[in-house]
Amino acid sequence: MPPTAHPQFDAFYSNIVEPEWLKPWEGELYRQSHPRWLSKHYRFTGVGALLRGGRWNVQKLIPAVYGSLDPDTLHTEVNAKAHLTGWTKEDLRPSLRIAYRCRISAALDLTERAVLRRLKVSRTQLVSSPWEKDQLAGLESLTQAISRAAFERGAEGIIVPSARNPKGCNVVIFPTQLRPGSLMEACHENDIPFSHGLQSTCA
Numbered sequence: 001m002p003p004t005a006h007p008q009f010d011a012f013y014s015n016i017v018e019p020e021w022l023k024p025w026e027g028e029l030y031r032q033s034h035p036r037w038l039s040k041h042y043r044f045t046g047v048g049a050l051l052r053g054g055r056w057n058v059q060k061l062i063p064a065v066y067g068s069l070d071p072d073t074l075h076t077e078v079n080a081k082a083h084l085t086g087w088t089k090e091d092l093r094p095s096l097r098i099a100y101r102c103r104i105s106a107a108l109d110l111t112e113r114a115v116l117r118r119l120k121v122s123r124t125q126l127v128s129s130p131w132e133k134d135q136l137a138g139l140e141s142l143t144q145a146i147s148r149a150a151f152e153r154g155a156e157g158i159i160v161p162s163a164r165n166p167k168g169c170n171v172v173i174f175p176t177q178l179r180p181g182s183l184m185e186a187c188h189e190n191d192i193p194f195s196h197g198l199q200s201t202c203a
Contacts, residue, residue, distance in 0.1 A: 003058065003138050006145030012166060017107060017116050025107040028187070029067030029171055030074040032097040036141040036195040042198060043098070044184045046175045055131045056147040056160060056172045064147075065173040065184070068102070073168030082163045100191060103183040104156035109144070111161055111169055119146065119172050127163040147172065156182060 018024070031038065037048055042085035046063030053059025053068065057073035068074035074097070082091040108117055116122060121142070140148070143160075150158050156177045173184065186192060 001138065002061070003140045003144075006140040006142060008142070009140070009145040009149060012119055012146050014106060016153045016155070018154065021118065021154065022106040022108055022150075023052070024105045025109070025157070025159060025171070027069065027101075027171070028099055029069065029102055030071050030097065030099050031065075031067050032074055032078050032095050034093060034198060035096045035193055037081050038096045038098055038192060039195045039197070040186075040192070042089050042128060042197055043186065044173075044175050047114070047171075053144075054130075054172075055129065055141070055143050055163065056158060058103060058134060058144045058148055060105065062148060063175055064152055065175055067102070068162070069169045069171065071097075071122050071164050071169065073165045074138040076165040076168065077162060077170070094188075096192070098125075099187040101183060101185045101187065102157075102171065103181075104173065105179055105182060106155050106177075107157045107159055107171075108150040108155050109159040111159055121146070123161050127161055143147075151177065 031121060046065045046067055048056050049064040049066060054064060057064035057201060068077060108114065110126060126143055129142045131143055135142040147158055151174055154177065155174065156173055156179060157173040159171050160171050
C-alpha cells in the first residue's frame with residue numbers, strides 16, 4: 001500500500017512555484033556505490049533509491065539520484081550507519097566513488113533561509129526527520145513530503161543540508177524530470193569499469 005501523505009504536503013505544494021523558488025543550479029557532485037550501480041547504464045536511473053526509499057524520496061514512487069557536494073560529506077554519509085551500529089561485512093563490500101557534473105534549470109534550494117521560511121520548516125527539522133521510522137509505519141515523512149511537492153511542481157532536483165555532516169550539503173536529482181539542456185555526466189568516464197546488472201556469462 002502507498003504511504004499516508006504527510007499533513008503538510010498541500011501547504012508545501014502551494015508554496016513551491018517557479019521561477020521564484022525553482023532556480024538553475026550547476027556543479028560537481030560525488031557518489032559512492034557498488035560498481036554495478038555506477039556502470040554507465042545504471043548510474044543515473046535512480047532505481048536503487050526508488051526501491052529503498054530515502055530521506056528525500058518516497059519509496060516506490062520517486063526515482064532519485066543522491067550526490068554530495070564534496071568528498072568529505074560523501075564519506076560521512078556513506079559510513080554513517082556503520083559508525084552508529086558497528087561495521088559489518090556488508091559495509092566492507094567493494095565500492096566505487098565517482099564525480100559527475102550536473103546542470104539543471106529548476107532546483108529547490110533547502111539550504112536557503114528564505115526557502116525554509118517560505119515552507120515554515122527549519123534546518124533542524126530537515127536533518128532530524130525520522131524518515132526511516134515513518135516509512136516503516138507507512139507514513140510519508142516531512143522531508144519526503146517536501147521533495148514530493150517539489151517533484152510534482154516540476155523540480156529537477158533539490159539542494160539539501162546533510163544530516164550527517166553539519167557543514168555539508170547534498171543534491172538530489174530526479175532523473176525522470178530532467179529538461180532539455182540539463183546534464184548529468186560522469187567525470188573520467190573511460191576509467192569507470194563496466195559491470196553487468198545481473199550475473200552473466202558474457203565475457
